[in-house]
Amino acid sequence: MSEIRPTADPFAPAEAAPAAPPDPANLVCPAPIPERARVLLGHGSGGQLSAALMRDVIGPALAAAAPGGPLNDAAVVEVAGRRLAFTTDSFVVSPLEFPGGDIGELAVNGTVNDLAMMGAQPLALSLAYVIEEGLPIEDLRRVTESVAKAAGRAGVRIVTGDTKVVGRGAADGLFVNTAGIGLVAPAVSVGADRAAVGDAVILSGPIGLHGIAIMSVREGLDFEVEVVSDTQPLNALVAAIVAVCPDVHVLRDPTRGGLASALNEIAAASGVGIELREETIPIPGPVHAACEMLGLDPLHVANEGKLVAIVPASVAGAVLAAMRAVPEGADAVEIGRVVADHRSMVTMRTIVGSQRIVDMLVGEQLPRIC
Amino acid sequence: MCLGIPGKVVEIHDDGPLRMARVDFGGVRKEACLAYLPEVVLGDYVIVHVGFAISQLDEEEAMKTLEILRAIDAEGVALELGSLPDETAAPSAPPASAPPASGASA
Amino acid sequence: MKYIDEYRDAPLARKLLDEIHRITTRPWALMEVCGGQTHTLVKQGIDEALPAGVRMIHGPGCPVCVTPLEQIDKALAIAARPDVIFTSYGDMLRVPGSTTDLLSLKARGADVRIVYSPLDAVRVAAANPDRQVVFFAIGFETTAPANAMAVRQAARLGLTNFTVLVSHVLVPPAMCAILESPTCQVQAFLAAGHVCAVMGWTEYEPIAERYHVPIVVTGFEPLDLLEGILMAIRQLESGRAVVENQYARAVKREGNLQAQETVFRVFDIGDRKWRGIGMIPASGYHLRPEFARFDAEARFDVGTITTAEHPACIAGQILQGTKTPLDCTAYGVLCSPQKPLGAPMVSSEGVCSAYHAAGRGLAPARAVPLYELARPLEGAPK
Numbered sequence: 076m077s078e079i080r081p082t083a084d085p086f087a088p089a090e091a092a093p094a095a096p097p098d099p100a101n102l103v104c105p106a107p108i109p110e111r112a113r114v115l116l117g118h119g120s121g122g123q124l125s126a127a128l129m130r131d132v133i134g135p136a137l138a139a140a141a142p143g144g145p146l147n148d149a150a151v152v153e154v155a156g157r158r159l160a161f162t163t164d165s166f167v168v169s170p171l172e173f174p175g176g177d178i179g180e181l182a183v184n185g186t187v188n189d190l191a192m193m194g195a196q197p198l199a200l201s202l203a204y205v206i207e208e209g210l211p212i213e214d215l216r217r218v219t220e221s222v223a224k225a226a227g228r229a230g231v232r233i234v235t236g237d238t239k240v241v242g243r244g245a246a247d248g249l250f251v252n253t254a255g256i257g258l259v260a261p262a263v264s265v266g267a268d269r270a271a272v273g274d275a276v277i278l279s280g281p282i283g284l285h286g287i288a289i290m291s292v293r294e295g296l297d298f299e300v301e302v303v304s305d306t307q308p309l310n311a312l313v314a315a316i317v318a319v320c321p322d323v324h325v326l327r328d329p330t331r332g333g334l335a336s337a338l339n340e341i342a343a344a345s346g347v348g349i350e351l352r353e354e355t356i357p358i359p360g361p362v363h364a365a366c367e368m369l370g371l372d373p374l375h376v377a378n379e380g381k382l383v384a385i386v387p388a389s390v391a392g393a394v395l396a397a398m399r400a401v402p403e404g405a406d407a408v409e410i411g412r413v414v415a416d417h418r419s420m421v422t423m424r425t426i427v428g429s430q431r432i433v434d435m436l437v438g439e440q441l442p443r444i445c
Numbered sequence: 446m447c448l449g450i451p452g453k454v455v456e457i458h459d460d461g462p463l464r465m466a467r468v469d470f471g472g473v474r475k476e477a478c479l480a481y482l483p484e485v486v487l488g489d490y491v492i493v494h495v496g497f498a499i500s501q502l503d504e505e506e507a508m509k510t511l512e513i514l515r516a517i518d519a520e521g522v523a524l525e526l527g528s529l530p531d532e533t534a535a536p537s538a539p540p541a542s543a544p545p546a547s548g549a550s551a
Numbered sequence: 552m553k554y555i556d557e558y559r560d561a562p563l564a565r566k567l568l569d570e571i572h573r574i575t576t577r578p579w580a581l582m583e584v585c586g587g588q589t590h591t592l593v594k595q596g597i598d599e600a601l602p603a604g605v606r607m608i609h610g611p612g613c614p615v616c617v618t619p620l621e622q623i624d625k626a627l628a629i630a631a632r633p634d635v636i637f638t639s640y641g642d643m644l645r646v647p648g649s650t651t652d653l654l655s656l657k658a659r660g661a662d663v664r665i666v667y668s669p670l671d672a673v674r675v676a677a678a679n680p681d682r683q684v685v686f687f688a689i690g691f692e693t694t695a696p697a698n699a700m701a702v703r704q705a706a707r708l709g710l711t712n713f714t715v716l717v718s719h720v721l722v723p724p725a726m727c728a729i730l731e732s733p734t735c736q737v738q739a740f741l742a743a744g745h746v747c748a749v750m751g752w753t754e755y756e757p758i759a760e761r762y763h764v765p766i767v768v769t770g771f772e773p774l775d776l777l778e779g780i781l782m783a784i785r786q787l788e789s790g791r792a793v794v795e796n797q798y799a800r801a802v803k804r805e806g807n808l809q810a811q812e813t814v815f816r817v818f819d820i821g822d823r824k825w826r827g828i829g830m831i832p833a834s835g836y837h838l839r840p841e842f843a844r845f846d847a848e849a850r851f852d853v854g855t856i857t858t859a860e861h862p863a864c865i866a867g868q869i870l871q872g873t874k875t876p877l878d879c880t881a882y883g884v885l886c887s888p889q890k891p892l893g894a895p896m897v898s899s900e901g902v903c904s905a906y907h908a909a910g911r912g913l914a915p916a917r918a919v920p921l922y923e924l925a926r927p928l929e930g931a932p933k
Contacts, residue, residue, distance in 0.1 A: 113655065113658050113659065114658070115655070115658050291473075298475040299473070299474040300473045301472050302472075354561075359472075360471050360552070361471065361472030363471065364450075364470045364472050364552050367470065367552060367555060368450055368473055368475065369667075370448050370641075420910065425594070425595045426560075426773055427561075427565060427568055427596060427597055427600045427773065428600070429595070431909060432908065432910035434908050447585065447587060447690075447693040447694070447743065447744075447745035447746065448587060449693070449748070449771075449801075450552075450555065451552075451553065451801075453553075461707070462707065463670075463700075463704070470552065471555075478668075478697075480700060480813075481696055481807055482807070482809070490553070492748060492801050494693055494694065494745060495640070495667065495669065495694055495697045496667055496670060496671070497668070497696060497697040497700065499693065499696060499745065499807055500745075500801045500802065502800055502801060503800050503801070507554055507557075507800035510797075510799060511557055511563075514774060514778065515563065517566055517567065
């Protein structure tokens with residue numbers, strides 16, 4: 076697709092194009108910024124476009140003010156000899172209520188989990204609302220009650236917040252932001268760059284539930300499915316893991332972009348390869364069916380209550396046992412290994428015995444007919 | 446092209462002149478139009494593409510295909526060799542009712 | 552999932568593969584027509600597991616990829632209009648036109664909506680009587696019955712704000728065009744299973760006879776493809792050339808007569824341009840005159856559309872099977888799923904995107920910058 080067109084106003088009927096198509100190696104253009112310079116929905120979907128936006132636009136612009144280093148779920152800052160984990164996340168899900176939860180629950184669990192993925196025990200959350208004018212007050216009350224309930228379940232307190240209202244159309248009903256702090260235990264040092272060759276890759280349970288639950292109520296798709304979002308706090312599960320393996324190398328919750336994107340990020344950050352065994356990855360029947368129907372890859376579908384733990388192979392058994400003893404980890408299973416081959420890439424054995432590459436999600440997941 | 450997946454008809458109703466069904470795809474239920482398969486009844490399996498049932502799944506043929514695949518003996522002589530009927534040599538003739546063992550059939 | 556998972560059985564797959572290896576004595580070149588089949592072959596690595604010398608040439612079986620650039624540009628011009636709700640299958644949203652694509656238009660504020668079924672587009676039209684609703688009716692013969700029914704339904708409801716932008720293409724003329732080409736190397740075909748579920752396979756019998764090529768109607772799961780390849784090679788090895796049906800559980804020789812009747816009530820056959828290939832006579836569907844009021848091309852004056860393909864894109868040769876993505880200088884460098892130059896890289900069934908997702912021919916470090924601006928960021932863009 077050509078980058079530069081002097082007549083590049085897409086809202087006018089296409090005029091006669093210049094005689095010779097532009098040379099892509101010679102990108103000099105006096106025209107208005109072409110489409111490729113606008114943010115697309117795909118930039119928010121957690122896959123390659125999101126990573127690129129971070130790496131090529133936001134990261135460099137923040138460089139002087141940001142500490143650099145691998146992109147983790149939360150930041151860890153030293154405060155008076157303790158390590159404080161600090162994170163923020165915004166929630167823009169539509170519809171606000173979906174099978175298995177609502178935006179309030181998601182907002183609490185999401186931030187609790189980001190802290191937990193650094194091996195931290197969450198302490199306190201902030202809660203900020205951007206409310207679209209016209210939102211029914213009952214909806215706001217229900218969502219806030221969900222927030223309270225989720226916070227109680229996770230053992231965190233909401234200690235500060237903010238509320239703004241914007242005009243109709245400026246927010247999709249309600250946007251929620253939560254930020255959170257937690258304490259990292261002294262022996263724990265989790266990071267996306269710590270996966271080591273030989274480590275075991277462990278998944279805490281079945282994948283694809285949240286994304287399919289959301290899609291089932293999305294405008295234009297509308298199907299009935301017996302899946303509900305798996306949104307849940309994972310701090311208890313992480314505490315169980317850390318109790319038997321303080322030196323857990325990587326913890327990551329595969330949210331937007333799915334399991335594939337999370338593992339690709341880890342492989343790239345650690346400079347290792349990851350090999351998965353397809354038959355070990357738990358995909359619930361209805362998730363499998365919905366993905367078939369829409370032409371989606373379950374490995375790219377979002378999760379909100381699962382984690383990946385990468386641990387030294389010698390403790391994999393103990394970690395699995397500890398996880399399975401906690402409800403959130405009842406279906407924990409080892410799904411692969413960290414290897415020295417094909418560094419930065421994730422592969423999976425196919426049914427005919429060859430290795431296929433498991434790619435990151437490119438942009439927004441679009442259903443297809445073809 | 447043509448993502449078409451098999452599902453079971455679990456409910457049938459009319460939407461004006463269009464006969465519609467609720468189809469269950471391994472736990473996912475979605476509406477599909479049955480206009481092109483008027484003989485389909487509850488419990489039948491259909492192949493659905495873009496919200497339309499385009500073909501009824503022949504469960505007997507499905508079993509036959511799997512049986513034939515399972516029977517392939519890669520070590521020795523395949524069942525099929527030597528039993529290819531002459532009827533399939535003429536392309537314009539309808540395929541023989543006794544299927545050549547590798548699954549080609551009417 | 553019943554009737555899907557059984558056809559993904561690993562031991563059976565390996566058994567079929569072993570049998571293919573056992574019976575193959577010479578090199579053969581087979582073409583699978585359907586993009587869905589290409590996708591499975593590449594994703595499962597089946598084409599690489601075949602005996603050395605057996606080559607799968609990937610056919611132009613991706614309706615997204617072969618939709619002519621003019622139609623894409625027309626779609627974009629129509630979608631950009633403020634009075635239009637433009638509805639489409641998800642596949643088309645990222646396909647590059649001469650200057651932009653539907654997803655980018657959506658980012659700029661155009662009302663572009665994905666629909667799962669064409670009947671959903673009709674519903675949108677019924678619910679929005681003050682807007683023009685246009686549906687992008689692309690596809691092979693498989694999708695034509697659904698698109699035809701949408702037109703009939705709109706007619707029944709007396710809708711005056713619903714039109715379709717038609718870009719249907721047909722498989723048999725494309726196969727003949729490929730077979731007629733002096734550079735054709737294809738010796739056998741795996742015909743598209745769902746196209747044949749609708750149309751049957753009678754149209755392929757004269758092709759098999761005239762060109763002496765085996766044609767096996769094949770499904771989409773790994774076992775289907777392996778069995779289809781096995782059947783085709785058996786014919787090739789024994790010098791036979793007939794139509795056989797691997798996908799017996801879904802396809803009958805006469806196809807779906809009901810569907811065919813409705814298709815021919817709404818569409819008739821006409822010439823169509825295939826992106827990357829050119830004009831193939833009698834290879835597409837156009838709306839019949841009695842349904843002309845539903846033709847988006849008649850309703851909207853989009854002016855003169857002059858198209859320009861990216862010069863580095865060799866989609867044409869890829870779609871004809873004469874080159875693979877590995878032969879393309881732009882592949883993985885200038886052209887990637889994030890920044891596609893041509894349709895086969897965009898569509899999840901396109902050959903180029905299948906290869907790219909499988910990592911074929913890409914440097915291990917995958918050093919391609921994923922997000923490229925037209926010019927550097929420093930200073931405010933003018």
